[in-house]
Amino acid sequence: MYSSRFHWDLQRNRLTELLAAKRGQGARILDLTQSNPTRAEIEYPEELRxxxxxxxxxxxxxxxxxxxxxxxxxxxxxxxxxxxxxxxxxxxxxxxxxxxxxxxxxxxxxxxxxxxxxxxxxxxxxxxxxxxxxxxxxxxxxxxxxxxxxxxxxxxxxxxxxxxxxxxxxxxxxxxxxxxxxxxxxxxxxxxxxxxxxxxxxxxxxxxxxxxxxxxxxxxxxxxxxxxxxxxxxxxxxxxxxxxxxxxxxxxxxxxxxxxxxxxxxxxxxxxxxxxxxxxxxxxxGAAVQRQIRERTAANLAFAQQALAGTALEILAVEGGWSITIRVPRVRTEEEWCLELLDRDNVLVQPGYFYDFESEAFLVASLLTAPEEFREGIGRIVGRTARY
Ligand SMILES: Cc1ncc(COP(=O)(O)O)c(C=O)c1O
Known part of the structure; x- marks a missing residue:
């Protein structure tokens, strides 16, 4: 009946399932995957209305x-x-x-x-x-x-x-x-x-x-x-x-x-x-919105660099954009790290394989995340992963 375009597996992955379950239980999730600026505590100029x-x-x-x-x-x-x-x-x-x-x-x-x-x-x-x-x-x-x-x-x-x-x-x-x-x-x-x-x-x-x-x-x-x-x-x-x-x-x-x-x-x-x-x-x-996003991403990047300095974690060199990639110890797979962080620490990050990284283990976090949420989330990631 339908075109052969739709060959994708539309099943929810384990991370999405766990997230839905946690939210269903009323958990407060620190969402470090937020890439939607309209939901990231950015102040939009009144004139835009x-x-x-x-x-x-x-x-x-x-x-x-x-x-x-x-x-x-x-x-x-x-x-x-x-x-x-x-x-x-x-x-x-x-x-x-x-x-x-x-x-x-x-x-x-x-x-x-x-x-x-x-x-x-x-x-x-x-x-x-x-x-x-x-x-x-x-x-x-x-x-x-x-x-x-x-x-x-x-x-x-x-x-x-x-x-x-x-x-x-x-x-x-x-x-x-x-x-x-x-x-x-x-x-x-x-x-x-x-x-x-x-x-x-x-x-x-x-x-x-x-x-x-x-x-x-x-x-x-x-x-x-x-x-x-x-x-x-x-x-x-x-x-x-x-x-x-x-x-x-x-x-x-x-x-x-x-x-x-x-x-x-x-x-x-x-x-x-x-x-x-x-x-x-x-x-x-929109230039005022861009300015706020630039300030936000720069401040979050500086915070993450400081928080990870001297730990076993590494932020891969980043020139621009809205994300950072964090190399974490390979004692677990990316998926296991993401599931554990969500389950035990209520922190949501993306595994590198979402973006087809060639090797493991990388976590991707959005620099657009509201500052408090970002800081708390990064702190919990360090606490969970850096001791290996
Ligand atoms: C690299 C890149 N290109 C394009 C887009 C989508 O942009 P648009 O909303 O204009 O379709 C995204 C969204 O995340 C993106 O990351």
Whole structure:
């Protein structure tokens, strides 16, 4: 009866089951997996409530790429970061996740492959399968810092590879693409006729400046490239449902990509008029939300570094983003650690295997967590795991 896309095991895992049981018993859980800014004690500016008080939103003038005013606001966001992006190269989507689906439709046929980083964000398998594509992984290697294994990436390319996905900075490793890596990737992409797709939703969240880092692929000219971002992370506003794609690369490829992306967008016209009308103000007031998130993640990182110093635990080097990865003793599996922490200490963290870490034992914690909860949770993790 139904499509073969849905081959996933939808059973709840042991951690989710234990969490439901604990919550059912009324336990107060210290949730160090909170990645939803609207539930993390962030103060949203009052003005955000009024951005939809606009007569313009009663008029429907659908444009596949999105309204010019909204795209100009997005262009302004890039201008502030030193990237000249004209609105004609921007296409609005309802989210970055939707942007992935548009780009996969643009670039690939059913059965084709996309390369994605490992470890990384676990949604790729779903995003690709929904478009009937296969995912192949390329490794990020850790040696006191994360780096793309370019040789392994090149070896993973087959005749059916259509794109390489970069998550910049990556989630949860917090590692940025470096200039040397981008040069190598552009060369490979141009030679093999494949595109680079850069997910830049966490790009504004660096903990320190680094001139060797790439902040956006919006200005790439040497190969087909697409930069994606959205309000969900840059303004802490996932509920507004506004993302975008910036089309980069050689002019000839760009023009064709824009035409085809508009065709895809026209099929759905999924971005609501209210959020397009409000986009300039959402970006403006969202800057205050971003500032709070930056302060929160930096303070939580500093606390965790201090709390773990001199223990058997290690925070892997992190350049940006909203997460930390903690290496814990391998006397238990990641799953056993997570279950024990939840069961005995009421602390919820994610096991590294959720993100496909190559080896054990890593725990992933969200730096977005409200400060008190984070501090208490980290303290309990240290108490439980550091004595081995
Ligand atoms: C790397 C990365 N990209 C994209 C998203 C989703 O963003 P959006 O809400 O715009 O779909 C997430 C959400 O956690 C993410 O971690």
């Amino acid at each position: 009024r951005v939809f008080d606009d007569p313009g939103l009663l008029r429907y003038d659908p444009l596949p790429a999105g309204s010019l005013a909204a795209r100009e606001a997005v262009a302004g966001y890039y201008r502030q970061r030193g990237h000249a992006v004209e609105p004609g190269r921007i296409l609005l989507t309802a989210s970055t996740s939707e942007a992935y689906s548009y780009l996969f439709k643009l670039l690939a046929d059913p059965g084709d492959q996309v390369l994605v980083p490992r470890p990384s964000y676990p949604l790729f398998e779903y995003l690709a399968r929904m478009e009937s594509l296969e995912v192949r992984q390329y490794p990020l290697e850790y040696h006191a810092g994360w780096a793309i294994d370019i040789d392994a990436l090149a070896r993973a390319i087959t005749a059916r590879t259509r794109a390489v996905v970069l998550v910049n900075p990556n989630n949860p490793t917090g590692s940025y693409v470096k200039r040397g890596e981008l040069e190598a990737l552009m060369r490979i992409a141009a030679e093999r006729g494949i595109a680079l797709i850069s997910d830049e939703v966490f790009s504004d969240y660096a903990f320190a400046a680094d001139a060797g880092r790439v902040t956006s692929l919006a200005g790439v000219e040497d190969c087909a490239a697409f930069a994606m971002s959205g309000l969900s992370k840059i303004a802490g506003l996932p509920q507004m449902k506004l993302g975008w794609i910036v089309v980069a690369g050689p002019a000839r490829l760009r023009a064709e990509a824009i035409e085809k992306l508009e065709w895809i967008a026209d099929t759905y016209l999924s971005v609501g008029t209210p959020v397009q009308c409000a986009a300039p103000r959402l970006l403006e007031y």
